[in-house]
Amino acid sequence: MKGRFVRLAEQGRPTVKLQVDGAPIEALQGDTLMVALLTQGTALRQSEFDAGRRAGFCLMGACQDCWVWTHSGERLRACSNEVREGLDILTTQPEAIWPLHG
Amino acid sequence: MATARIVIVGAGPAGVRCAETLLAAGFKPILIDENRRDGGQIYRRQPEGFTRDYATLYGTEAAKARDLHTSFERLRGSIDYRPETLVWNLTPGQLCCVSQGRHSTVDYDALILCTGATDRLMPIEGWQLAGTYSLGGAQIALKSQAVSIGHSVVFMGSGPLLYLVASQYLKAGAKVAAVLDTSPLGKRLGALPKLLARPGLLFTGMKLLAQLYRAKIPVHLGIEPQQVLGDAASGVSGVRVSTAAGATLNVECDAVALGYHLRPETQLADLAGCRLRFDEASSQWLLATDDDGRTSVSGVYAAGDGSRIRGADAAEHAGRLVAMALLEDLHKPVNVGLRDEQRQALAVMEQFRLGLAQAFPWPSAQAKALPDAAIVCRCEMISAGELRRTVSEKGACEVNRAKAFSRVGMGRCQGRYCSQAGAEVIAAAAGVSVQQVGRQRGQAPVKPLSMLTEEVSP
Numbered sequence: 001m002k003g004r005f006v007r008l009a010e011q012g013r014p015t016v017k018l019q020v021d022g023a024p025i026e027a028l029q030g031d032t033l034m035v036a037l038l039t040q041g042t043a044l045r046q047s048e049f050d051a052g053r054r055a056g057f058c059l060m061g062a063c064q065d066c067w068v069w070t071h072s073g074e075r076l077r078a079c080s081n082e083v084r085e086g087l088d089i090l091t092t093q094p095e096a097i098w099p100l101h102g
Numbered sequence: 103m104a105t106a107r108i109v110i111v112g113a114g115p116a117g118v119r120c121a122e123t124l125l126a127a128g129f130k131p132i133l134i135d136e137n138r139r140d141g142g143q144i145y146r147r148q149p150e151g152f153t154r155d156y157a158t159l160y161g162t163e164a165a166k167a168r169d170l171h172t173s174f175e176r177l178r179g180s181i182d183y184r185p186e187t188l189v190w191n192l193t194p195g196q197l198c199c200v201s202q203g204r205h206s207t208v209d210y211d212a213l214i215l216c217t218g219a220t221d222r223l224m225p226i227e228g229w230q231l232a233g234t235y236s237l238g239g240a241q242i243a244l245k246s247q248a249v250s251i252g253h254s255v256v257f258m259g260s261g262p263l264l265y266l267v268a269s270q271y272l273k274a275g276a277k278v279a280a281v282l283d284t285s286p287l288g289k290r291l292g293a294l295p296k297l298l299a300r301p302g303l304l305f306t307g308m309k310l311l312a313q314l315y316r317a318k319i320p321v322h323l324g325i326e327p328q329q330v331l332g333d334a335a336s337g338v339s340g341v342r343v344s345t346a347a348g349a350t351l352n353v354e355c356d357a358v359a360l361g362y363h364l365r366p367e368t369q370l371a372d373l374a375g376c377r378l379r380f381d382e383a384s385s386q387w388l389l390a391t392d393d394d395g396r397t398s399v400s401g402v403y404a405a406g407d408g409s410r411i412r413g414a415d416a417a418e419h420a421g422r423l424v425a426m427a428l429l430e431d432l433h434k435p436v437n438v439g440l441r442d443e444q445r446q447a448l449a450v451m452e453q454f455r456l457g458l459a460q461a462f463p464w465p466s467a468q469a470k471a472l473p474d475a476a477i478v479c480r481c482e483m484i485s486a487g488e489l490r491r492t493v494s495e496k497g498a499c500e501v502n503r504a505k506a507f508s509r510v511g512m513g514r515c516q517g518r519y520c521s522q523a524g525a526e527v528i529a530a531a532a533g534v535s536v537q538q539v540g541r542q543r544g545q546a547p548v549k550p551l552s553m554l555t556e557e558v559s560p
Contacts, residue, residue, distance in 0.1 A: 004232070004233060004251070004252060004337070004356070004357070005243065005249040005250065005251060005252070006249060006250040006252070006253055006276065007248060007249050008244070008248055008249060008250055008274045008275050008276060009154060009158075009248040009274065009275075010148075010152050010153065010154065010247075010248040011248075012153075013151055013152075014151075029151055030148075030149035030150065030151045030152060030247075031247065032246075032247060035243075035247045035249055039249065042232065042233075042336060042337060043232050043337070047230075047483065049481075049482050049483040050230075050334065050483045051334040051335070052230060052231065052232065052334040052483075053232045053334065053335060053336075053337060054232055055232035055233060055337065056235070056239070057234070057235055057236055057239060057480070057519070058220060058221065058235070058236045058238065058239045058515075058518075058519070059235065059236070059238075059239035059240075059242040059243055059246075060143055060220065060238060060239065060242055061136060061137075061549070062220045062367075062515065062518050062519075062549075063236075063481075063514065063515040063518065063519055064481075064514035064515055064549070064550055065480075065481070065514065065515070067514075073554075074552070074554065075552055079239075079242075080137075080138075082149065
């Protein structure tokens with residue numbers, strides 16, 4: 001399985017290049033970060049509380065499951081932020097992890 | 103008070119119709135919305151550069167979507183519209199907002215909350231696995247981004263949205279593995295007299311179901327969800343349910359869209375001190391308002407699904423009506439004929455709402471039957487067993503107390519997706535009704551704020 005999400009239409013849009021964890025990826029203009037990442041991968045981040053991978057849940061900015069980060073530490077909700085040329089995304093929180101169930 | 107500062111929160115169907123009505127009466131409301139564009143969730147717009155037409159995007163609701171968007175375009179230059187702005191707290195007469203990482207305050211004389219709803223969720227073992235999405239989320243993926251949430255999708259839960267989204271996926275060319283509804287057929291038949299309040303909508307619903315059957319999509323009614331199958335590393339690989347006949351059914355899939363109708367976003371109203379009431383029909387706490395949208399707090403009003411879950415058509419009527427209630431309170435003339443029209447339309451929709459609640463009931467028994475190992479809080483991986491122990495060992499028979507002990511409701515989603523089911527688990531463990539264990543209080547910030555948020559002078 002290459003990606004989790006499957007594009008069904010609107011595939012004629014111009015491409016946008018960005019980086020995810022240091023690797024270049026190509027997305028389409030108007031993609032949310034979530035769609036850019038999940039059409040080519042199966043998860044967005046690692047759960048802080050167990051071994052589980054996470055891929056978002058509500059897509060409407062309510063659950064906060066889809067946080068990704070920029071190098072400067074800015075937190076972005078992947079479901080409600082669109083891709084931008086040259087964006088450099090981290091899927092691991094740049095701060096210390098705080099396991100409560102470790 | 104011709105210069106009353108009126109603030110509307112939410113630019114969905116209720117907020118837009120409210121703004122339109124106030125503008126027509128000579129007021130210039132401030133319309134604050136968290137989204138980038140108007141339309142709310144139901145009439146959410148696709149990004150610039152997408153080319154699907156209204157019929158493709160909104161199906162039977164295309165004309166209504168176009169009409170709402172057109173109305174908004176007409177009024178946006180005449181109101182104070184503030185998109186991408188989150189209201190994260192309020193005090194009497196003042197809202198705390200954050201936009202683009204900057205905090206600011208907005209003063210108000212009258213506040214109209216059109217905050218909408220989110221999916222209502224009942225946990226199931228394994229629902230924390232990557233690939234499980236809320237039903238509304240699955241719809242947004244398709245509508246707003248033209249993607250399916252997986253290569254093979256199971257739709258599970260109950261409510262009209264289950265069939266709507268499944269048929270939208272089918273039409274868009276996605277693979278629908280199955281539609282699994284917890285509501286048995288008998289409930290629907292029993293609710294028919296109430297559902298006939300809106301025969302057109304009932305017919306639309308039946309057509310959707312017919313489309314699914316015609317496409318030979320397995321549709322099972324009266325199922326009991328058992329487990330989302332899969333593993334922590336790769337996510338969902340299937341679902342397991344018990345059928346109405348008692349057999350075990352496994353369905354392979356890599357995505358699950360899960361939901362049981364909607365729950366209202368009441369945090370801001372709660373922070374404003376508005377009274378909530380327990381709605382027996384839907385078995386959840388809703389805002390207590392009069393029929394026109396006045397809350398228990400003077401100067402604070404509410405309309406749309408954030409107030410009563412009656413759907414998008416009702417939200418448009420309620421938006422107009424709440425604006426007229428405010429105008430009346432400001433001693434301004436209102437069009438009585440137009441007001442009565444809205445009231446009459448809403449009375450019919452209230453009948454329909456009761457029908458839906460009866461046809462697709464909230465499956466509270468599932469919470470009681472949830473295995474101890476099942477996760478209730480998917481944000482912080484807190485199990486049903488842990489929550490039950492706060493009742494049995496610490497005597498926490500009230501939702502907020504159990505939250506303090508267990509952290510269920512304290513994670514990223516702030517209880518949006520666990521707190522109602524959590525209340526059912528607590529109530530079952532304590533042997534009392536769900537109404538007796540109370541409801542989770544709204545807390546500021548109503549959504550997480552970044553530590554980097556800057557303060558700017560107004």
